[in-house]
Amino acid sequence: MTKTAYHHGDLRAELLRAAADQIAAEGVAAVSLRALAQRVGVSHAAPAHHFGNRQGLLTALAVEGFELLDAEMRAAAGDFRDVALAYIRFAREHPGHFDVMYRHDLLRADDERLIAARTRSGEALRAGVTELGVAPHDRRATQLAAWSLVHGFCALWREGALTNSQLGGDDPEELARRMVGAIEFVGATTP
Template sequence: MEPSAYHHGNLRRVMLDAALQAIGESGPTGWSLRELARRAGVSHTAPTHHFGDKTGLLTAVAAEGFDLFAATLEAAGGDFREVGVAYVRFAVRHRSHFQVMFRPELYRPADPAVAPARARAAAVLSSGGRALSPDPARDRLTTVAAWSMAHGFADLWLSGALADAAEIDPETYARDLITLAFGHLHHPKA
């Protein structure tokens, strides 16, 4: 990228893109702001001026990720299976965001840019858990169980831990897993 990108007001996007690429290559902690500045073709002080520090940049990555994540889950509608599939779809398509979002020690979770999108995503997950649970007293437990399944499968998929991952479609597999584990619990509430 050319150094003039900063002068045109694109530093935020340029740095976010550089961070997402670096996260994809070496994980959320395997790079420095100086390295990202070099990749982006800007001065080594430009990222610090804009984000403050690495935590500030990761907070921006998390905020963007949770906003995209919430929109993805909302677009899935009210069917708990499709919300779970959307969860996995997001993880596969936005791997770098996903690697940061669920590691709150890397960013500032209470940041005003993170908290609302995170709450939107949590509301969709909670709604799905309530729809899935046959017992209102167990809604939270059911929500966490379904969330754990979707997140665990996504993490196993992304890490390469599933030996046959290249041979299966993650969305189809996620749908089948969710149906296998929770299909018998689905009792739509009036």
């Protein structure tokens, strides 16, 4: 099967892409190393060679997700509203990653790459809140409120809770823009 692995070029990246696609379509419970190997067309041992086990695979997927999220939010740098929309856009465009990134029960929580990637991505959202001019004594609470707002919206959208809801709408992007545009934080000065 070594030849098959070479055929795929970057097998590790291909396995992560296939896992993200499967999670987005079928949920995280559907992912197994054996099924993933079959899906990609490699030996059953190939995913274990790259990730060790399912937890290693999901941890690598979460690391990749945090790196993608960080890049998305930094590209929108500055105004919190733009950073918040970047967070929401990431969750919509990468649902397979989003579904595992905060699932500590599925991940190697002590993985140094995971901790570093999570910390970097969090800095971008916290910096966006700082740009709002929030008073220093309110900053942590406001950062938590901001994260809860955007992550909660993403979770509600991903779980289908906005479908046929009086608070939902046909266009989740427009709904997100309106929600983020309505934000006024206690303790913020007028920008």
